Amino acid sequence: MGTNMNGLFQSSPFGSGNQNFFSDYASIKNGSYGRLMKAYYGRDTGSSTSSTGSTGRSTNNILEQILEERRNPKVSKEVQTANASLTSGISTLKNSVSTLQNEKTYTDTEKGESAADKVASAVKNYVAQYNDVVNNAKHSTLSGKTSNVAAMMRASSANADKLKEIGITINKNGTLQLNESKMKSADISKVKDLFSSKDITSYGSTVMARLQFAGAAAGTSATTSEKTDSTPSSAAASLKADGESLASGSLFDMIKDKDGKETYDLDKIFATAKSFVSNYNDTLDAAKSSTNSGVSSNLARMKEKTEQNAETLKQFGISVDKDGKMKIDEETFKKSDMSKVQNFFKDYGSSIASSASLVNYYMTTQANAASGYTASGAYNVQGSALYTDAF
Numbered sequence: 501m502g503t504n505m506n507g508l509f510q511s512s513p514f515g516s517g518n519q520n521f522f523s524d525y526a527s528i529k530n531g532s533y534g535r536l537m538k539a540y541y542g543r544d545t546g547s548s549t550s551s552t553g554s555t556g557r558s559t560n561n562i563l564e565q566i567l568e569e570r571r572n573p574k575v576s577k578e579v580q581t582a583n584a585s586l587t588s589g590i591s592t593l594k595n596s597v598s599t600l601q602n603e604k605t606y607t608d609t610e611k612g613e614s615a616a617d618k619v620a621s622a623v624k625n626y627v628a629q630y631n632d633v634v635n636n637a638k639h640s641t642l643s644g645k646t647s648n649v650a651a652m653m654r655a656s657s658a659n660a661d662k663l664k665e666i667g668i669t670i671n672k673n674g675t676l677q678l679n680e681s682k683m684k685s686a687d688i689s690k691v692k693d694l695f696s697s698k699d700i701t702s703y704g705s706t707v708m709a710r711l712q713f714a715g716a717a718a719g720t721s722a723t724t725s726e727k728t729d730s731t732p733s734s735a736a737a738s739l740k741a742d743g744e745s746l747a748s749g750s751l752f753d754m755i756k757d758k759d760g761k762e763t764y765d766l767d768k769i770f771a772t773a774k775s776f777v778s779n780y781n782d783t784l785d786a787a788k789s790s791t792n793s794g795v796s797s798n799l800a801r802m803k804e805k806t807e808q809n810a811e812t813l814k815q816f817g818i819s820v821d822k823d824g825k826m827k828i829d830e831e832t833f834k835k836s837d838m839s840k841v842q843n844f845f846k847d848y849g850s851s852i853a854s855s856a857s858l859v860n861y862y863m864t865t866q867a868n869a870a871s872g873y874t875a876s877g878a879y880n881v882q883g884s885a886l887y888t889d890a891f
Contacts, residue, residue, distance in 0.1 A: 582639035584861040588737040589636055590645065593629040594711045595741060600626060601697040601704055604755070604765075606688055619688045624678060627668060631675040648714035652707050659694070659703040666691050735782035736860035742776035743853030746845040752838060764838045770830060773841075777818065777826045780806075780852070784824060787859055794862030802855040809848055816841055 599605055599622045608615050637649040653674050656663065660670055667682035695704030715738075745751050751769060754762040784803070787795050803824045806813070810820045817832025833841075 578639055579641055580861075582636045583642055586633065586636040586640045586642060586645055586649075588740055588857065588860055589629065589633045590649075590711055590714050591737045591741045593626075593633050594708065594715065595745070596622070596626045596629045597695065597704055597708045597711065600691065600695040601708070606692050616684065616688055619691050620680070620684050623666065623668070623683055623691060624680065627676045627678045634674050645714045648710045652710040652714075655703060655706040655710065662690070662694050662703065666694065735779050735786050736856045736863060739776065739779035739783050739856040740853045740860060742772055742779055743845075743849040743851075743856060745772050745849075746776060747847075747849035747853065749842070752842040766834045766838070769838065769841070770833055773816075773818070773833060774828055774830075776849075776852075777828045781825050783856060783859060787863060790863065792862050795859055798855045798858040798862070802852055802859070805848065805851050805855070809844075812844055812848075816844070 600619075605618050605622055606615050633649055634653065637646040640646050656670055656674075656676065663670070663676075666686040667679040667684075669677045669679070671677055693699075694702060696702040697705060697708075699705060751772060752764060755765050757763050780802075784799070787799050790796060790799075806820055806824065806826070813820060813826070816836045817829035819827050819829075821827070
């Protein structure tokens with residue numbers, strides 16, 4: 501008929517708020533919507549005219565059905581949980597790799613703990629967190645992240661012999677298996693070399709690079725080419741990790757200075773606090789415009805908890821402005837009594853981490869509840885398996 505489809509869609513009675521729906525012209529062209537409509541009308545054993553006396557009325561009904569499915573996609577709880585857990589797990593695994601790349605992990609002794617024990621504990625944590633990421637990736641629809649997880653797994657396969665030397669073998673499903681006794685008897689210099697941050701081609705550097713790419717990747721659903729911004733969930737996941745670190749006692753473990761005197765690792769504590777402030781602000785910016793009630797309510801709890809503790813935060817050099825944003829002064833923070841900082845963040849850090857975890861969950865679920873239609877016209881957002889080769 502020569503009708504301009506763009507003009508038709510722009511003048512539609514559904515209004516500009518639903519133009520994304522009409523952008524699915526490709527789905528109309530390949531027949532998905534047509535098959536969906538046929539399936540709908542197939543239920544009607546009567547004539548082509550609906551019981552209302554108008555085929556136009558029935559068409560409106562099916563279009564409303566499609567729009568409703570787009571507004572409220574049928575995403576399984578398993579996929580929702582996997583998407584949220586994968587995002588936070590990537591952040592946690594990055595911290596685990598950082599520990600294995602830290603020179604202090606390979607030195608004696610903090611509170612009598614040997615370097616061998618510290619390395620064994622760090623490797624054990626790495627394997628557990630690595631496996632969590634791999635298992636969640638299998639059920640996730642975040643293709644931007646899971647493609648990098650698959651690349652990380654290929655790096656493990658490429659270094660299988662070196663991993664085996666330190667007690668780590670690779671299972672058929674791609675997860676890692678740790679032989680703790682072999683790990684403890686291994687030469688820790690081999691672990692250090694394997695995870696070296698100074699060698700950009702090392703196993704640890706390759707894994708870290710993939711995790712950084714995965715953390716920054718857009719949370720794109722496997723069944724759609726529609727891109728979504730992952731900043732809200734990435735910032736919230738990182739804030740969760742920082743909050744948990746500040747709430748843990750291990751961050752405040754005493755170390756020995758060059759004179760043999762026990763002291764706090766101020767640089768490490770400040771770096772975590774600075775990251776916490778940065779990710780807190782990024783989470784506020786990224787999630788404040790969300791219309792998801794789960795995001796809004798947990799964001800409000802975060803801001804309320806911070807406002808309630810603004811005076812205490814100020815004592816540690818962390819100021820809160822009228823918009824709820826934070827700013828940290830390094831000199832004031834490092835001069836603070838770290839025992840008081842530790843005691844404060846046990847509650848405050850845990851509280852913010854809990855809220856951030858929920859913001860991350862709702863943002864991830866919202867961002868990746870993208871619609872799709874199968875060849876039969878049925879609604880589907882999970883799509884086919886992404887990692888047949890990787891897993």
